[in-house]
Amino acid sequence: MAPTTDWYQDNPLTHRDRRLAASASEWARSFACEDLKPLIVCRGPIRKEAMDVFDEMGITHYGILLSEKDSIVYPNALAPELRQLTDNRRVHRLPDYTGASKEERVERMHQIVQIAHDNGYDSIFAGYGFMAEDEEFVATVEKAGLKFIGPNSEIQARAGKKDEAKRTALEVGVSVTPGVNDVSARTLLKKLPTRKKLLLVVEARELECDPAIVNDEKAPLEVLAEHVLQGCYAKGIDMFTIEELAEQVQHEVATMFRDHPASRVRLKAIGGGGGKGQRILGASLLSHPNPTAEQIELAAADAPAAVREILNEVKATGVGDNKNVLIELNIEQTRHNEIQLLGNGKWCVSLGGRDCSLQMHEQKLLEVSVTQEALAAAAARAQEAGKDEEARALLTDLEILKRMEADAARFGEAVGLDSASTFECIVDRDRYYFMEVNTRIQVEHRVTELCYALEFANPDDPADTFRVESLVEAMALIARHGARLPKPRRVPRFAAAVEARLNATDASLSPHAGGLIRYWSKPVEGEIRDDQGICLPNPDTGKFIRYRVAGAYDSNIALLLTKGEDRLDSYQHLAKVLGYMRIRGVNLATNLEFHYGLVNWFIGQNVMAKPTTRFVVPYLTLLGRLKEEASKVDPTFGFVEMKKHYARQAGVEYPGDPAMAKAVAEVLDRKSTLLTRPILRLLEDPHLFAGWLSLFRHNYRIEDGRLIWIRNALGVLNDTYEYLNMVHDPKAPAAEVIWQHDHELIQKPLRFYQQLRHTFGLERQEYYKLDEILRNEAPQGGYDADTWAHIRAAHFGFQSGNELLGMLFMLAEKVRFFDFRVEENLDVTIPEYLNDPELQARMKKVLVPPPATKADEIVAVCGGMYYGQEAPGRPRFVHEGMHFEKGQPLYIIEVMKMFNTVRATFSGTVEKVLMTGGDGTIVQKGQPLFKIVPDEKFVEVDPKEVERERRARTGEYLKAVLTTFAEKFSASEQRAEEKRAPRAGRLKAV
Structure with missing residues (x-):
């Protein structure tokens, strides 16, 4: 099929005239945003999208922020948006976006504010990355007199912090995942177990605390302890060490293992997101319905290392950082659903749901629209076809979605949500649990945009309306005219939508950093390619420009979307898009084939299936x-x-x-x-x-x-x-x-x-x-x-x-x-043997054989940043002369914002450490790290025997x-x- 030459014009998500200033309605013109002057401080597809939307809104004074880390780590990794934004006065640079430490992070915040002031910007748009839901950053922006195009700092604190959000959810009657939300307060109470000792800290440290709580002798100790900690955070004081926190987490994890046999436990840093700052413990207990005390303690012993890892990932190891960690029951047969919210501080509307269950390493891969209209229509079709079990399952999902949307909107109103956010839930058959709120726009927000638009009506004349089809535009509208905007009505657009994340990963979905794209086929009919502008041709020659995938931040290359009359139609369109796509380069690996196979697997089974996050x-x-x-x-x-x-x-x-x-x-x-x-x-x-x-x-x-x-x-x-x-x-x-x-x-x-x-x-x-x-x-x-x-x-x-x-x-x-199949009730049956960790590890190596190596060497499994210790101040994993056992940690590779602990696949002795660079050194896949003497001699396979x-x-x-x-x-x-x-x-x- 020939590509459409006018794709950028036909794309239903871009290039629409959004200039309210040109409207025939005086009321609609009053909501023009052409005087808004935003600085875009995010990267990836959302940066390009924001540029397009601002252009279409008539906003001409906007700028973008670039990180030099891209081009330093991977030479020539230039932002493709620069082909479109040719005015270099609107392009600004920083060493990186967030800094490697708390001090650098604070420095970046002030640098961003200074860039805005120096260049006449009046607002900041942070998209869905970096500082988009950073309460401290948003507060810094607000104190500097700038608008933040997103939820304000108070919302970031009440809804964005995972522990605070769960407390709010409980207050408004929303079901939450069982677990411990206040382990940091419990850690403090272990050191200061009485009210008197806590108050002495308040007095000695001169903490700013609410007198109503301090003077309330009936207030629970946990509440007072949490209040003391908040005062400590404000003054940059630590009341316990990470080791003391880790010890308390280990105790709480062991308790949960005892209370919930044959279950795993999830740890989540309160400031994490996008897959960062999470670990799951207890895999060894899944097959033990009645674990022994020894088995429980052994499984819980992994908690301290996990705590250090997740705090490192979210950069919360500095003095005075909020190091609270959520400890939650990992609901095994769970689907990950989320509700899109939009509010202006007075009203809050829900815009349907998205199923994001298809994920790995907490990174979403395929996201599917879930709307009340589509579920009702699918249930009716199933009933008509005599598929009673499928119809019942779909009607159950419809009722859950209605409850989730109602609860999400109630939560948004309770916190005074004043922009776009996402209410994330775990769905377990006919129940759901609130998980967290992402106080930012989501990567997959365009799935919702394809299903619903927003219609704003003049309160004095209901026939006088204007329509908004972009959440970025809605965020800008709220930032500029929030209090005046009337509550909108959601208007159905297309019946279904699906998004596949095209990532730089190998065949086992492990990150594959770097790579040069030399050729990318043009989009075909029905394809919506959100690619950060990589496919924008050379304006002089019309040819594709080679692009180096940076890989310093995340693995995403593009978001590929399709729409349809129902879910099957949208999947079939996506299969066609993926099938016709050709992307080639040097040292380049993507998950294109994975998506093509997976989408067709569901088409061949049932696209209405209910896969879990497992x-x-x-x-x-x-x-x-x-x-x-x-x-x-x-x-x-x-x-x-x-x-x-x-x-x-x-x-x-x-x-x-x-x-x-x-x-x-x-x-x-x-x-x-x-x-x-x-x-x-x-x-x-x-x-x-x-x-x-x-x-x-x-x-x-x-x-x-x-x-x-x-x-x-x-x-x-x-x-x-x-x-x-x-x-x-x-x-x-x-x-x-x-x-x-x-x-x-x-x-x-x-x-x-x-x-x-x-x-x-x-x-x-x-x-x-x-x-x-x-x-x-x-x-x-x-x-x-x-x-x-x-x-x-x-x-x-x-x-x-x-x-x-x-x-x-x-x-x-x-x-x-x-045997791996979708049942009549839409559940997915996974043969139990496929959950065997050893088999999973072995098959990962079959999908992507490890780099060729000598029998006396250990080499880097992939490219990225090398770390030889778990955290600053911790002992090195490896030193010369040491003996290591199979499964023992050898080093950490940070690739595409995730920390990956690499463990020994056999036992042996380290003869020499070949990796001479310090932590943070860039290594390439297959680079020798250690010279070793294995305990067992490797036996080469006879090729003649293989052929036989x-x-x-x-x-x-x-x-x-x-x-x-x-x-x-x-x-x-x-x-x-x-x-x-x-x-x-x-x-x-x-």
């Missing part, structure tokens, strides 16, 4: 099993063996007739590349393979260990070429499409079978019935004897060799691929799919000798 890792583990088994199959060898099989059968069925054997061989030779090219492509990529299997899983059945085609294998083969986007195109490179002679080989029989189906009144999925008819030697369907003989010979020729495609289904059966295993396994699959001549072409034992040669001639003619 879906992705077992799914990847299954794909590892698929790849592992695929590596044991050789389609080229299989094709040769299949030819031998046919030759042997020809000798049995037609003894003394070499013409028939020769004709069969020639027919098969013509099909060699037609069959092997797509099969090889699927076997090479488990993501593509998984999507294909799900789509075509109803095209066969197994009888007595043999594969029987329900649908014509040639039709499946033709659709496979379409699925792999290898359709015939004379202008495309031959390596990317079906070859001309193969195209003709498949189109002719498809027309042949279409005519036969019409003759016998059969549907496409009734090929097995047609096959039975064609086994009859006696003419059928009104054909004469000679024509019928030609038809049967053609059928034999067209079907010969197609069995090779069936090996793919037998491979899937071998690894129990279809591949051929043996391929032979096993062939036995299950190959048919004999008698099964395929039921010839009479009494056929006359003179009829054999004509049959061979007819076959060769085909």
Whole structure:
């Protein structure tokens, strides 16, 4: 499909005239924002979006902030927006956005404010990153007399801090996740267990505390302790060490393990977000419904290290930082739903939901719209189709969504929400729990924008209205005219929307830092590509400009969105977008194939499925099993063996007739590349393979260990070429499409079978019935004897060799691929063995083999920033001469804002530390870090043995799919000798 040349104009999310100043309505003109002068202090797609929206609103005096860290860490990683914003007076630079320490963070805040003052900006837009929900930053902006385009500092404190938000939720009657919200106060009370001692601290430290709480002798100690801590934060005082906090967290975690057997516990820094500052503990207890005290203590012993890690990630290790950590029960069968909120301080409206359950490492991957209208329509369709269980499940979700939206709006009104925010929830079947509020716009906000617009009406004239379709525009409107804006009405736009995050990750979804994009295909019809302007062509040449993925902050390259008449329609559009997309470069890895396979997996199962947040890792583990088994199959060898099989059968069925054997061989030779090219492509990529299997899983059945085609294998083969986007195109490179002679080989029989189906009144999925008819030697369907003989010979020729495609289904059966499935009630069944941590770790290495290394070296598993200790002041993980055990931490890699602890995969002794740079040093994937002596000697695999295993396994699959001549072409034992040669001639003619 040819790309749309005017995509940037057709994109339903961009390039709309939003200039209220040009409205015919005097009332609407009063809400113009052209005098707003914002400084954009965020990066990624939201920066480009804000630039576009401000341009469309008529806001001409805006600027952007760039971090020099991008180009320092990865040379030439320039912001692509600079192709659009050519006025360098509106481009401002900082070493980085937030600084590496508390002191640097404060310095950055004041630098940003100074840049705004020096350049005439009156407001700050922070998007969804860095300081967007940083209470201290927002307060600094406000004190400087600038507007913050987002929730104000008071909202950031009441709703943005996870502990405060849970307290507010409880106050307004919202169900919250079970856990401990005040572990920092409990840590303080362990040191100062009485009211008298707490008040002595208030007096000695001269803390500013509310007299009503200080003088209330009936106030719970926990409340007073929390109040004392707030006073300490204000003065930059620490009342306990991180080690003391970690010890208290360990105690609370152990208590939760005892109270909730066979459950895990989640730790969350109160200032975290976007996946940062979270760890899950207790995986070892999931299989123990009645854990022993020793097992509980062992699992809880991981808590101190986890506390240090998450505080490091959110940069809350400085003196006076709020180090509170939430300890929550990790609800295992949970879906992650969120409600979009918008308020102006007086009113608050909800704009539907989004399902963000498909995530990994707390990073969302695929986000789907959830609206009351769409759920009601889907439930009605299910009822009409007689799918009662599915209908009940959808109606349950509808009721939950109504409750979540009502509770979210009530929460927003309670805190006086004055901008865009997101009310995040955990959904567990027919219940939901409030999780947190993100006091900022979300990465996936455009999913909501596609489903709903906002209509503002003049209170004095309801017919006088204006419409807002962008949340960024709504945030700017509120910042400029908040109190005057009347409560809007939400207006449905499209029925469904879905967003895939195109990230720089490898096949196992681990971050892959750096990489150069040399080519990116143009967007196709129906694609909404939010790519930070990477695809903006050179304004002089119209050519694609090479782009280096920085990787210093996060792994996102683009947000890919589609809309539709229902969820299936939006998924099918997304599958087309992902399938046609081509992105190539140097040292570049993306999750494009993962998304294509996953979206097609759901299309083949049920797009209304209810996957939990535990879906992705077992799914990847299954794909590892698929790849592992695929590596044991050789389609080229299989094709040769299949030819031998046919030759042997020809000798049995037609003894003394070499013409028939020769004709069969020639027919098969013509099909060699037609069959092997797509099969090889699927076997090479488990993501593509998984999507294909799900789509075509109803095209066969197994009888007595043999594969029987329900649908014509040639039709499946033709659709496979379409699925792999290898359709015939004379202008495309031959390596990317079906070859001309193969195209003709498949189109002719498809027309042949279409005519036969019409003759016998059969549907496409009734090929097995047609096959039975064609086994009859006696003419059928009104054909004469000679024509019928030609038809049967053609059928034999067209079907010969197609069995090779069936090996793919037998491979899937071998690894129990279809045990991972969507049930009638929309629950996803995950085979228990896929939750085995050891299997998951092994399959991760199958998906992405570790970098080549010598037996006496340990190398960096990926590129990023190297750290040799858990936190400043902690002992080094590794030193020369030490012995390490399997599973022991060796180093930490910070890549794309996440800290990844790398553990030893075997035991050994460190002979020499090769990594001489200090913490924060950039390392490359495969770079030697330590010279070691392993405890066990590595044994190399014999390649000849591997090849023997591949051929043996391929032979096993062939036995299950190959048919004999008698099964395929039921010839009479009494056929006359003179009829054999004509049959061979007819076959060769085909």
